[in-house]
Each structure stands twice: as structure tokens, then as C-alpha cells.
Amino acid sequence: MLEVDIASKTYPAVGGPPLLAIEGLRFSVPDGTFACLVGPSGCGKTTCLRILLGLERDFDGRTVLPGGNPRIGVAFQEPRLLPWRTVEENVRLALPKAMRARPLHDLFARLGLDGFENFYPGALSLGLARRAALARAFAVEPGLLLLDEPFVSLDEATAQDLRALLLDVWQARPTTALMVTHNLREAAQLADRIIVLSQRPGQVRGEHLIAVDRTRRTPEAVNAICAEVSARFPGLL
Known part of the structure; x- marks a missing residue:
């Protein structure tokens, strides 16, 4: 399973004391589970993802990725598509060399995205660009999927619509997924478990397991899940 044990992560500051972003952040995500990290701004959610991606190496602690060294699919807040490459070229760039020739029609x-494969990012709406970013994340057939507020703004x-598409593709091949979001309703709709973080320095306040099957998560059911989470973790919203 995915295991996170970050004793501390500190950022240096110019002309002031260092910023302690994370202290004692510990949680695990079982294989094939979709988990959401929820908490206030600045509590270390994105920093946690950056540590898992290896973009932040200066921290105290350890992480264990599912399968040891899995292919990681990632979607950031911004689509981050290369403007001089088409949608299909952007997606294929993320593929390992051995997978570069694999067919992508079904995923598109x-x-x-059917019919948009040869469009350049500048010709896409933000919604279509986000779809292309999701396609890039799923195309690698990831053993770990990391999502940093991919539907913000x-x-x-x-x-x-994009949440429904995300679930459709993920459920076709469930993989361990960790998503950062400020949107509790989004977490209640997508996740198997919600991991609630404290104010900075971030640590786990607790976890909420969602027993309601996704096929029965009507708007009323999602409201009830949000109410239950909010009651357990006062001040979350």
C-alpha cells in the first residue's frame, strides 16, 4: 500500500524564521483505494504530493509507494500541456518508450477527446485541456495516481462532468489514487476515504471511510456524507 510518514518538512524563508509546513503527517492508502486529502490552505497537501513525486527531497521521514517503484500518473492544478505539441503528442510524451506505440483511441x-487528438492546446477550452491532462495521467497505466486539485477554477x-469521467476511467482499472481537494463535496463524491489534515504544520486529524457505494451517491447522499464529515471535524469548512 501507499505509506506516508513525514516527520517534518520545512521551507527556508528570507529574512525570517523557516516555515514548518508539515509535522508528523502519517497515513496509508490500501491498494486500489481512492483517497482524498482535505484541509485548509497551506496545510501541506500539495507538498505531500510533491514529496511522493520526488520533487521535494529535503524532508525528514519516509514514503513507501505501492509496488515499490510504480508508474505514476499525475494531474496538476494546471494542465501543463506543451503548446507546440498536439493533444496526442502531449499524451504520448508521458509514456515509457516501450508503450509509445500503444493505441489510445479508447482512452480518448x-x-x-475523440476528434481532438490533433488539436493544439491553444485551441482547447480549459475543460478539454483538463481532459487531456487526465488522459496523460491514465495513459501510462499507473500503479499510483496523484491528483492536485485537477478541477479547480x-x-x-x-x-x-470531469469528475464523472475521472471515475469512469478509474473504475475501469482501479489503481491507488490520492487526490488533493478543497472541495468536500468533490471528496464525498469520489473517494473511498477522506483524510482530513490540520492547520499548518499539517498532520492528520482523522480519516473518514465512506461506506456508501458510488452508484448510490446521489446529491442527497453526498450532502449527508459532507454533514457527517463536518460534524466529526469541526471547522473543516
């Missing part, structure tokens, strides 16, 4: 069709209708 599932994400609503979208209007709710577009975000809702």
Missing part, C-alpha cells in the same frame, strides 16, 4: 473516446457543471 472515454474522456470525450472550472465552472461546477464542467467540473461535475
Whole structure:
């Protein structure tokens, strides 16, 4: 399983004391589970993902990735597509050399990108660019999927469509997933478990396991999950 045990992560500051971003952040995510990290701004959620990606190496603690050295699919807050490459070229760039020739039509069709493979990012709406970023994350057939608020700044209708597409692709091949979000309703809709972080320095306040099957997560059921989480963790919203 995915294991995170970050004793501390500190950022240096110019002209002031160092910033302690994380202290005693410990949790695990079982294989094939979709987990969401929820907490206030600045509590270390994105820093945690950066540590898992190996982008932040100066920290005290340890992490264990599922399978030891899995392929990692990642989608950031911004799509980060190369503007001089087409949608398909952007997705294929993320593939290991041995997978570069694999067919992608089914994945593109599932994400609503059929017909947009040869478009450049500048011709895409933000919603389509986010779909391309998800396609890039899933194309590698990841053993670990990391998502950093991939639907932030979208209007709710577009975000809702993309959540449904994300679940559709993920459920076709469930993999260990960890998603950062400020949106409790989003977490209640997507996750098997919600990991709630404290104010900075970030540590785990607790976890909430969601027993409601995703096929029964109606708007009313999602409201009930949010109410239960909010009652357990006062001040979360």
C-alpha cells in the first residue's frame, strides 16, 4: 500500500524564521483505494504530493509507494500541456518508450477527446485541456495516481462532468489514487476515504471511510456524507 510518514518538512524563508509546513503527517492508502486529502490552505497537501513525486527531497521521514517503484500518473492544478505539441503528442510524451506505440483511441473516446487528438492546446477550452491532462495521467497505466486539485477554477457543471469521467476511467482499472481537494463535496463524491489534515504544520486529524457505494451517491447522499464529515471535524469548512 501507499505509506506516508513525514516527520517534518520545512521551507527556508528570507529574512525570517523557516516555515514548518508539515509535522508528523502519517497515513496509508490500501491498494486500489481512492483517497482524498482535505484541509485548509497551506496545510501541506500539495507538498505531500510533491514529496511522493520526488520533487521535494529535503524532508525528514519516509514514503513507501505501492509496488515499490510504480508508474505514476499525475494531474496538476494546471494542465501543463506543451503548446507546440498536439493533444496526442502531449499524451504520448508521458509514456515509457516501450508503450509509445500503444493505441489510445479508447482512452480518448472515454474522456470525450475523440476528434481532438490533433488539436493544439491553444485551441482547447480549459475543460478539454483538463481532459487531456487526465488522459496523460491514465495513459501510462499507473500503479499510483496523484491528483492536485485537477478541477479547480472550472465552472461546477464542467467540473461535475470531469469528475464523472475521472471515475469512469478509474473504475475501469482501479489503481491507488490520492487526490488533493478543497472541495468536500468533490471528496464525498469520489473517494473511498477522506483524510482530513490540520492547520499548518499539517498532520492528520482523522480519516473518514465512506461506506456508501458510488452508484448510490446521489446529491442527497453526498450532502449527508459532507454533514457527517463536518460534524466529526469541526471547522473543516
